[in-house]
Amino acid sequence: MKRLAMVDDTFLRFESRRQPLHIGMLMLFEPPAGAGKEFPAQVAERLKQSTRAAPPFNQRLVRRGGLHYWEQDDEFDLAHHFVHLSLPQPGRIRELLAMVSRVHGGHLDRAYPLWRIYLIEGLEDGRFAVYLKIHHSVVDGVAGIRMLINMMSTDAEASRQLPPPWEVGTRRSETNPLPIPTRTAGGLSALRSLTREGLKAFTPVLRELRSSFQDFRAKNADLVVGGQAPRCLLNQQVSGTRRFAAQSYATPRMKAVAKAYNATLNDVILAMCGGALRRYLQDLDELPDKPLVAAVPVSVRRDHTALGNEVAFTLAHLATHLDDPAARIVAIKSCMDYNKERIRRLSPAQLVTYASLMLMPGAVNALLGLTPDKALGNIVISHVPGPRQTMYWQGARLSGLYPASLLIDSAALNITIISRHDTVDFGLIACRKTVPHMQRLLEYLEDALTELEGTIK
Amino acid sequence: MKRLAMVDDTFLRFESRRQPLHIGMLMLFEPPAGAGKEFPAQVAERLKQSTRAAPPFNQRLVRRGGLHYWEQDDEFDLAHHFVHLSLPQPGRIRELLAMVSRVHGGHLDRAYPLWRIYLIEGLEDGRFAVYLKIHHSVVDGVAGIRMLINMMSTDAEASRQLPPPWEVGTRRSETNPLPIPTRTAGGLSALRSLTREGLKAFTPVLRELRSSFQDFRAKNADLVVGGQAPRCLLNQQVSGTRRFAAQSYATPRMKAVAKAYNATLNDVILAMCGGALRRYLQDLDELPDKPLVAAVPVSVRRDHTALGNEVAFTLAHLATHLDDPAARIVAIKSCMDYNKERIRRLSPAQLVTYASLMLMPGAVNALLGLTPDKALGNIVISHVPGPRQTMYWQGARLSGLYPASLLIDSAALNITIISRHDTVDFGLIACRKTVPHMQRLLEYLEDALTELEGTIK
Numbered sequence: 001m002k003r004l005a006m007v008d009d010t011f012l013r014f015e016s017r018r019q020p021l022h023i024g025m026l027m028l029f030e031p032p033a034g035a036g037k038e039f040p041a042q043v044a045e046r047l048k049q050s051t052r053a054a055p056p057f058n059q060r061l062v063r064r065g066g067l068h069y070w071e072q073d074d075e076f077d078l079a080h081h082f083v084h085l086s087l088p089q090p091g092r093i094r095e096l097l098a099m100v101s102r103v104h105g106g107h108l109d110r111a112y113p114l115w116r117i118y119l120i121e122g123l124e125d126g127r128f129a130v131y132l133k134i135h136h137s138v139v140d141g142v143a144g145i146r147m148l149i150n151m152m153s154t155d156a157e158a159s160r161q162l163p164p165p166w167e168v169g170t171r172r173s174e175t176n177p178l179p180i181p182t183r184t185a186g187g188l189s190a191l192r193s194l195t196r197e198g199l200k201a202f203t204p205v206l207r208e209l210r211s212s213f214q215d216f217r218a219k220n221a222d223l224v225v226g227g228q229a230p231r232c233l234l235n236q237q238v239s240g241t242r243r244f245a246a247q248s249y250a251t252p253r254m255k256a257v258a259k260a261y262n263a264t265l266n267d268v269i270l271a272m273c274g275g276a277l278r279r280y281l282q283d284l285d286e287l288p289d290k291p292l293v294a295a296v297p298v299s300v301r302r303d304h305t306a307l308g309n310e311v312a313f314t315l316a317h318l319a320t321h322l323d324d325p326a327a328r329i330v331a332i333k334s335c336m337d338y339n340k341e342r343i344r345r346l347s348p349a350q351l352v353t354y355a356s357l358m359l360m361p362g363a364v365n366a367l368l369g370l371t372p373d374k375a376l377g378n379i380v381i382s383h384v385p386g387p388r389q390t391m392y393w394q395g396a397r398l399s400g401l402y403p404a405s406l407l408i409d410s411a412a413l414n415i416t417i418i419s420r421h422d423t424v425d426f427g428l429i430a431c432r433k434t435v436p437h438m439q440r441l442l443e444y445l446e447d448a449l450t451e452l453e454g455t456i457k
Numbered sequence: 458m459k460r461l462a463m464v465d466d467t468f469l470r471f472e473s474r475r476q477p478l479h480i481g482m483l484m485l486f487e488p489p490a491g492a493g494k495e496f497p498a499q500v501a502e503r504l505k506q507s508t509r510a511a512p513p514f515n516q517r518l519v520r521r522g523g524l525h526y527w528e529q530d531d532e533f534d535l536a537h538h539f540v541h542l543s544l545p546q547p548g549r550i551r552e553l554l555a556m557v558s559r560v561h562g563g564h565l566d567r568a569y570p571l572w573r574i575y576l577i578e579g580l581e582d583g584r585f586a587v588y589l590k591i592h593h594s595v596v597d598g599v600a601g602i603r604m605l606i607n608m609m610s611t612d613a614e615a616s617r618q619l620p621p622p623w624e625v626g627t628r629r630s631e632t633n634p635l636p637i638p639t640r641t642a643g644g645l646s647a648l649r650s651l652t653r654e655g656l657k658a659f660t661p662v663l664r665e666l667r668s669s670f671q672d673f674r675a676k677n678a679d680l681v682v683g684g685q686a687p688r689c690l691l692n693q694q695v696s697g698t699r700r701f702a703a704q705s706y707a708t709p710r711m712k713a714v715a716k717a718y719n720a721t722l723n724d725v726i727l728a729m730c731g732g733a734l735r736r737y738l739q740d741l742d743e744l745p746d747k748p749l750v751a752a753v754p755v756s757v758r759r760d761h762t763a764l765g766n767e768v769a770f771t772l773a774h775l776a777t778h779l780d781d782p783a784a785r786i787v788a789i790k791s792c793m794d795y796n797k798e799r800i801r802r803l804s805p806a807q808l809v810t811y812a813s814l815m816l817m818p819g820a821v822n823a824l825l826g827l828t829p830d831k832a833l834g835n836i837v838i839s840h841v842p843g844p845r846q847t848m849y850w851q852g853a854r855l856s857g858l859y860p861a862s863l864l865i866d867s868a869a870l871n872i873t874i875i876s877r878h879d880t881v882d883f884g885l886i887a888c889r890k891t892v893p894h895m896q897r898l899l900e901y902l903e904d905a906l907t908e909l910e911g912t913i914k
Contacts, residue, residue, distance in 0.1 A: 017474070017564065041546055080698060080889065083559065086545040086579065089498055102540065106563040107474065111696030111890050122543065239568035241537060432537065433568050 004068045004137060011137040012061070012068055014408075018240045020107045022114065022135045024404035025148060026100055026246055026427065028127050029396035032156065040121035040128035043394045044084040047164045052076060053113065054169030056138045061110050068137075073113050080112055081166065087122035096123060097244055097439070100131050104404050104429070105242040114138050117165060127399065132165070136406060142384055145403070145418065152391040152398060159392035205350050208342055209357060221331065222338035224315040226359035226376050230288030232281065235375040235410045239433035246402035247442045248423035249449055257449070260456035263333045266383050268452065269417055269424065270294065270336070271329035273381055274318030275448030276441045281320070284436070291317040292378040296336075298343060313355055314339045315377060325448065326455040379413050380405070386418035386425070402427035413438065461525045461594060468594040469518070469525055471865075475697045477564045479571065479592045481861035482605060483557055483703055483884065485584050486853035489613065497578035497585035500851045501541040504621045509533060510570065511626030513595045518567050525594075530570050537569055538623065544579035553580060554701055554896070557588050561861050561886065562699040571595050574622060584856065589622070593863060599841055602860075602875065609848040609855060616849035662807050665799055666814060678788065679795035681772040683833050684819030687745030689738065692832040692867045696890035703859035704899045705880035706906055714906070717913035720790045723840050725909065726874055726881065727751065727793070728786035730838055731775030732905030733898045738777070741893070748774040749835040753793075755800060770812055771796045772834060782905065783912040836870050837862070843875035843882070859884035870895065 004012070015021040031039040052058075053076050060073035087095045099120060108114045114135035121128045134144060151168045153159035162168070215223040229235075254268045261267070273294065281287040298314045316339065319331040343351055359376065382405070391398040402425050403416035412431040417424060426445060430438040461469070472478040488496040509515075510533050517530035544552045556577060565571045571592035578585045591601060608625045610616035619625070672680040686692075711725045718724070730751065738744040755771045773796065776788040800808055819833035839862070848855040859882050860873035869888040874881060883902060887895040 018566075018568075038546075044545070077889075079555070084545045086543045088501070088541045088543040088578065089495075098536070105566075107697065109475075109562075109697040111475075111698065121545065240564065240566040241568065432534075 001062065001069045001071050004070065008137040009068050011135065015107075017107075018238055019406070019408055020105070020240075021137070021406050022108050022133050023139075023141055023144060023406055024100070024104045024131060024133045024244075025144065026096075026244070026400070026402040026404060027130045027132075027148070027393075027398060028400035028402075029130065029393060030127050030399050032395045032397075035395075037126075039396075040119060041084070043128075043396075044119045044121075046394075047082055047119070048078065048084075050078055050082075050164045050167060053081075053166040057081075057113055057115055057166035057169055059138070060113050061137075077112065080109075081116050082164075083116060083118045085118055085120045087120060089122075091122040091124040093123070093246075096120060096129055097246060100129075100404065101242050101244040101432070103131060104133065104244055105240060108133065108135055115166070128396070130393075131404075141382065141403065141405065141416065145384055145386060145401075148401070149387050149391065152387075152393045154389045154391060156392040156395055156397070160395040162393060202350075202353075204346055205354050205357070208346065208354050212342075212358065220338075221317075222335045224293055224317050224335065225361055226315060227361040227371075227374050228290070229293035229375040229378045230290040231373050231375045232288050232292070232378060233284065233286045233434065234292075234378050234413050236412050236431070236434040237409045238407045238412050238431040241432040242404075242407070243430050243432040243435070243438050244404050245428040245430075245439040245442050246400070246404075246426060247445065248400050248425045249446065251419065251422055251424050253449060253453065254424055257329075257452045257456060261329055261333060263329065264336070265419055265424070266296075267329060267333045267336055268449075269383050269419075270296070270316060270318060270332045270381060271325070271452060272445050272448040273379075273415055274320050274328055274332060275325055275451060276444035277318060277379070278320040279444045279447070280438075280441055283440070287320065289321060291319050291321045293317050293375075294379050294381045295377040297380075297382050298339070313359070314343070315358065325451040329452060329455075375410060377411075379415065380411060382414075382416045384416065384418050386420045388421045390422075401425050404429045407431055458519065458526045458528050461527065465594040466525050468592065472564075474564075475695055476863070476865055477562070477697075478594070478863050479565050479590050480596075480598055480601060480863055481557070481561045481588060481590045481701075482601065483553075483701070483857070483859040483861060484587045484589075484605070484850075484855060485857035485859075486587065486850060487584050487856050489852045489854075492852075494583075496853075497576060498541070500585075500853075501576045501578075503851075504539055504576070505535065505541075507535055507539075507621045507624060510538075510623040514538075514570055514572055514623035514626055516595070517570050518594075534569065537566075538573050539621075540573060540575045542575055542577045544577060546579075548579040548581040550580070550703075553577060553586055554703060557586075557861065558699050558701040558889070560588060561590065561701055562697060565590065565592055572623070585853070587850075588861075598839065598860065598862065598873065602841055602843060602858075605858075606844050606848065609844075609850045611846045611848060613849040613852055613854070617852040619850065659807075659810075661803055662811050662814070665803065665811050669799075669815065677795075678774075679792045681750055681774050681792065682818055683772060683816035684828075684831050685747070686750035686819070686832040686835045687747040688830050688832045689745050689749070689835060690741065690743045690891065691749075691835050691870050693869050693888070693891040694866045695864045695869050695888040698889040699861075699864070700887050700889040700892070700895050701861050702885040702887075702896040702899050703857070703861075703883060704902065705857050705882045706903065708876065708879055708881050710906060710910065711881055714786075714909045714913060718786055718790060720786065721793070722876055722881070723753075724786065724790045724793055725906075726840050726876075727753070727773060727775060727789045727838060728782070728909060729902050729905040730836075730872055731777050731785055731789060732782055732908060733901035734775060734836070735777040736901045736904070737895075737898055740897070744777065747778060749777045750774050750832075751836050751838040752834040754837075754839050755796070770816065771800070772815065782908040786909060786912075832867060834868075836872065837868060839871075839873045841873065841875050843877045845878045847878075856880075858882050861886045864888055 011021040058073050059070040062069045062071045103118060116133045118131040151165040153162060212223055254265055258265050258268045277292055278287060294316050295313045296316050316335050319328040322328045322331060346354055386401055401418045403418060404427050405414040405416045407414060412434045414429050416427050428441055468478040515530050516527040519526045519528045560575060573590045575588040608622040610619060669680055711722055715722050715725045734749055735744060751773050752770045753773050773792050776785040779785045779788060803811055843858055858875045860875060861884050862871040862873045864871060869891045871886050873884050885898055
């Protein structure tokens, strides 16, 4: 029996009926050339032969004396964890997304290890989908993606011999190491090391805070402080029903835009989100005058050989007040460059402290409601690097890897992006009730990219 | 805005993550002769054109000042409420039951009117299924069945013109009145009328209690008191995961057994349940020495022209300590006759009072745990009369009507039965975790019926 880390436990304690705190991943696969229509069902049949699960897939939650522990589950019930589904005709992506939306909305049962995997067949284009749902107390997003990649292979033939995902677990694949960052304890270890660094470590933090305050007084548009976000329809209480939307955009297209603006892929992602959200909110006559603010997790890893990682939230505005797409990406890049400049001047521990303090005005406002028209932020936009090579599973080629994250009150939309060598895969999850017709954002993201391409021709 | 009745409100307040308190109904339909494979999808397409819902399908829950109210919902979101699903190959009843088990296990979202309807195609035998899920705070079981029957027609052609179930709502169909009892407020109105009847109404109750006490001292096997049930694996805390099993048994077969024993159809149902449960628990080496006790809701309706109904729980033992099927049905019939004798001597109000007092020893024990090896009862077995004629919907013939009830802690299995003119349809719902391989009961019910038939040849 192993006691849960405090940060993992949080995801159990803050979970509620309207706020399930699991995360999901939708994977699309292309069957190998010459495979028949029955290929996905054959894969499902093979997986159903499994009789064992590896950690964390065999860990069951136990509550004793108000504390949570992981205990090895000896009653492996595959039919509970693995589900074979079929889409109704015509089997468009639309039907798939509707199904994943419903499945993602349901709670995982704490009487079982906290995961489920669905194999979904019946897509009209011949592909099939795998949707994994796992509780955030078991794994965080980055580690989850790493885990999934470990379950696949870069070799199509070799991938046919791979055991089911739940038999692989989190064991690191020695034969297939990929440079995917994992998060180790995140903020907590940063705070610990800050304590170790002692009081002198605070000096750079204070210097940055002073400089931020000067920028604030000078109304520097690149400085974004927690609590300056304009409250909008994304800042509502969430229902228990979700809508999931997902689409891939070609990496070369996005990289060409990045290159023209001397920007990063991440800047282009934020510019696409800004453009799409502007239009979406405009349609509903809900666009605030002030720019939307995104909380963007930033990797603060320095040692590129290590797999361990530290993540801090940085705040970026999405320039949704600007009509011109070129002006928008320039403003976003400027804001992100400003953020990165500070990040570079601070150690990971100092950065976490600085970031927390910059969020503080918004957190105080969220608690006390001093300025009800302001929010801590409007949306979380996470960009996670994915595999850089073509991956295979059971002989089928991975053609899309779309994250479905979690929602909490006042954050009714989340966009998580996985960038791969050929496509950048966007996964959007929203409260169905409060964020109407969210799937329109997919089209608006495409339009935003096309607009950006138009500015560099 | 209408405040919820106290009894309806109870189902909201006692609902928990592990104990969703909605009820379900699985309906199987045979498409009309000559209909193509695409028939179910065409029905689904037609239903998707709907733009309105009638009460109670348009009532949304509102909570104000700690109280619950129904409010008209003006944001009808059909795609939330109506779901078109397809079974994976081979599309056996087994796959259908697995799907309904999963769907029945999930909570309804309180941000929407508390119902969902699933049309499920892909059964290998050409039939299709409709599964309705509705919160018990909206409708009780008997009224729910009545509502469903009102949505169908006895005329195949006319049934093609019927609007979707949610447009019909609870309006009574004038053209198609069926003698289906509905429950009006149940115990509450009984208590009210008992108060009206005044103190003299208690005299018969006291007389019955005295007589029961004499029978208790004389160890009359027909007297079953709450709290004498042997605690067994059915009396466990439930998980949030369900297993649903359903099967039809021919009404004439069961009626022949009933006739031979001068028993009722209900006695045969209980005898089948007793036989099946005995074997199921024997397999697991979990059969208690003392007979299992079922709580059996009994209609106490006197006026057969009225639709209003009163229901009281009566306790019956299932003679699971007896090996001989003939002895078992005789003992069960004797116990039920004994119960009915008392029922006949009491007014509905008196009966509810008597039944509550007879449950009391078990309730006190459940609260205080005085004799931990005893339970209030082991299982709820409900028998609800269904339609007596062949019913049609969208031109398709109703071939099965299986209820999926709710579970609470210490009642990890529920069997609800709808008797129709041609088949008696059993719906079994259990906690998947604590009642292993519950679907075996279907086969054991069939065996129990065959055994009973063997005793009368």
